[in-house]
Amino acid sequence: EDQVTQSPEALRLQEGESSSLNCSYTVSGLRGLFWYRQDPGKGPEFLFTLYSAGEEKEKERLKATLTKKESFLHITAPKPEDSATYLCAVQAPGNTGKLIFGQGTTLQVKP
């Protein structure tokens, strides 16, 4: 069964304290792994797409990496405005583009 598991469920950091979020997946033929940011009461906001092991993407303080079994979202010197829930999703096999989401990691960055 295709599955996505994220850890930790919650993470508290001091401003400037770098860390990483993990996304482990099992899917029969990865067709894309996606990172989204979700603020409370809002829709997921697209951050990154990764397609093949070894691929890396960066945006400001965020860097996403991909291996054959997991993805990491590295946050360098976070700021309070980086506080949000970060969602990982994989595209299911087939052509419909259906996404399978993990439960998310809620990040709180304290000043």
Place this chain on the structure above:
Amino acid sequence: EPEVTQTPSHQVTQMGQEVILRCVPISNHLYFYWYRQILGQKVEFLVSFYNNEISEKSEIFDDQFSVERPDGSNFTLKIRSTKLEDSAMYFCASRRDRGEFYEQYFGPGTRLTVT
């Protein structure tokens, strides 16, 4: 920057009533989706829609649910007879094309409360 919009932002309805949730996908996108998120739980796939027909639906998407693209811009989700367990955030998403290299963009969501 183009974005997915949804209305209403919050809908309160009584059990057994019909509701229609509305979405305007990004204009040049071809694939449309509905997802839902029960409070504190994962985002769950409901249905995908392409070329004016359902391309895939989940087990959640039973006969009480239907989708429609009534014109060139709107995409709707109808729940015929709401249940308490339908209370959730409903997100519409759209994607430019069917290939592997296109991400989905999500709307802000409609919070549905069934009393």
